Amino acid sequence: SANNLHGYAPLCLGLEDFYTRRLYLRIQDCFGRPIASAPDAWFDVVERFSKDNNKTLNRTSNTTKCLNLGSYNYLGFAASDEYCTPRVIESLKKYSPSTCSSRVDGGTTTLHVELEKCVADFVGKPAAIVFGMGYVTNSAILPVLMGKGSLIISDSLNHSSIINGARGSGATVRVFQHNTPAHLEEVLKEQIADGQPRTGRPWKKIMVIVEGIYSMEGELCKLPEIIAICKKYKAYTYLDEAHSIGAVGKSGRGVCELLGVDPADVDVMMGTFTKSFGSCGGYIAGSKELIQYLKYTCPAHLYATSISPPAGEQIMSAIKVILGEDGTSRGAQKLARIRENSNFFRSELQKMGFEVLGDNDSPVMPIMLYNPAKIPAFSRECLRQNVAVVTVAFPATPLLLARARICISASHSREDLLKALEVISRVGDLVGIKYFPAEPSKQ
Numbered sequence: 363s364a365n366n367l368h369g370y371a372p373l374c375l376g377l378e379d380f381y382t383r384r385l386y387l388r389i390q391d392c393f394g395r396p397i398a399s400a401p402d403a404w405f406d407v408v409e410r411f412s413k414d415n416n417k418t419l420n421r422t423s424n425t426t427k428c429l430n431l432g433s434y435n436y437l438g439f440a441a442s443d444e445y446c447t448p449r450v451i452e453s454l455k456k457y458s459p460s461t462c463s464s465r466v467d468g469g470t471t472t473l474h475v476e477l478e479k480c481v482a483d484f485v486g487k488p489a490a491i492v493f494g495m496g497y498v499t500n501s502a503i504l505p506v507l508m509g510k511g512s513l514i515i516s517d518s519l520n521h522s523s524i525i526n527g528a529r530g531s532g533a534t535v536r537v538f539q540h541n542t543p544a545h546l547e548e549v550l551k552e553q554i555a556d557g558q559p560r561t562g563r564p565w566k567k568i569m570v571i572v573e574g575i576y577s578m579e580g581e582l583c584k585l586p587e588i589i590a591i592c593k594k595y596k597a598y599t600y601l602d603e604a605h606s607i608g609a610v611g612k613s614g615r616g617v618c619e620l621l622g623v624d625p626a627d628v629d630v631m632m633g634t635f636t637k638s639f640g641s642c643g644g645y646i647a648g649s650k651e652l653i654q655y656l657k658y659t660c661p662a663h664l665y666a667t668s669i670s671p672p673a674g675e676q677i678m679s680a681i682k683v684i685l686g687e688d689g690t691s692r693g694a695q696k697l698a699r700i701r702e703n704s705n706f707f708r709s710e711l712q713k714m715g716f717e718v719l720g721d722n723d724s725p726v727m728p729i730m731l732y733n734p735a736k737i738p739a740f741s742r743e744c745l746r747q748n749v750a751v752v753t754v755a756f757p758a759t760p761l762l763l764a765r766a767r768i769c770i771s772a773s774h775s776r777e778d779l780l781k782a783l784e785v786i787s788r789v790g791d792l793v794g795i796k797y798f799p800a801e802p803s804k805q
């Protein structure tokens with residue numbers, strides 16, 4: 363796909379080739395390596411040029427200025443910010459870009475200690491541990507928490523980093539139907555009869571893993587129901603808030619705040635800093651004992667270089683803005699804005715006749731394309747009209763459930779959104795993806 367910003371490009375090219383029977387063999391060699399001369403972009407090279415936010419980007423391939431509807435920059439912090447940026451620059455001078463040391467070998471600065479306290483307080487847990495990468499947070503933590511003789515029950519649409527961690531843990535893994543508490547209960551019942559497993563020794567422990575907002579579906583987790591079931595069957599809960607922390611809830615504290623769940627009822631809270639906070643890295647928050655245990659045992663804490671200090675400063679500064687501790691109401695405005703923007707965009711798309719997945723308040727909104735052949739047509743036509751969208755297909759989604767995935771930001775203006783809607787509507791007619799009758803205009 364010509365405008366894919368998140369690494370699904372190889373796949374989209376592959377599918378396009380499948381339909382046009384042109385390029386498939388030419389874009390990969392026999393080892394599956396990309397061949398640089400393949401027509402179209404492989405991974406687009408993008409260049410930011412707008413100072414206020416990242417709503418626009420410059421594709422070096424044709425230098426088109428585009429409205430960016432694909433970034434996870436939910437609160438607009440992935441840009442120069444009057445509060446965050448000067449502090450990040452100061453931390454760069456004070457600590458340098460890297461500690462060049464692991465956490466236990468001189469890589470724990472005062473900033474790291476402050477950061478972990480700040481994150482724990484923000485998510486409402488007694489303690490937290492941070493890592494340099496969100497993906498690694500899931501894939502390195504799960505093998506420490508779970509192992510042979512324990513059971514992981516994972517939502518069928520959980521992220522690749524969770525799948526990776528679950529598989530690497532050596533635990534038995536069962537999958538429940540996406541966001542379906544009744545099926546989760548069925549799986550649990552099947553595994554536990556009268557408090558005992560049907561086969562073999564009792565499970566050492568059982569962990570249910572879910573996400574706050576599902577990144578390919580835009581759907582909020584049915585967290586209260588899932589927690590009630592976990593309590594009933596004495597299973598631990600693991601919640602990945604990559605797309606929800608900072609983005610939803612009255613004060614940005616994620617799905618727990620939005621859905622009225624006490625964070626104490628979630629055993630392991632995980633999240634990333636790469637979305638709402640405009641930084642990088644990930645965290646695990648939980649009880650003091652849990653975090654202490656992870657600090658002594660997790661290889662990604664013991665053997666990996668600690669998170670870059672300026673990235674850590676960006677996270678703390680963004681949290682301060684969100685909470686109004688910068689002395690302004692910008693944080694509250696950003697939270698109100700992302701909610702308003704998301705709900706406006708979703709309802710306008712629906713009125714136009716698109717099938718849009720996900721829940722209100724979620725900034726992630728997939729527009730269903732279904733037919734994989736429509737992926738390149740939709741994304742290229744949008745790009746031609748200066749709107750960059752991300753398209754997603756197999757294996758990130760089931761084969762015939764291809765979609766365009768729009769991510770809305772607090773930094774999109776109403777004018778941006780109206781322009782995007784106009785383009786998407788035109789392209790939707792062209793490609794034939796308005797599956798419902800449009801609502802008549804109220805004027």
Ligand code: PMP
Nearest residue numbers: 495496497521523577604634636
């Ligand atoms: N968990 C989920 C649910 C994700 O969507 C992602 C990536 N988007 C990650 C974890 C990995 O986070 P990161 O990109 O910060 O490494």
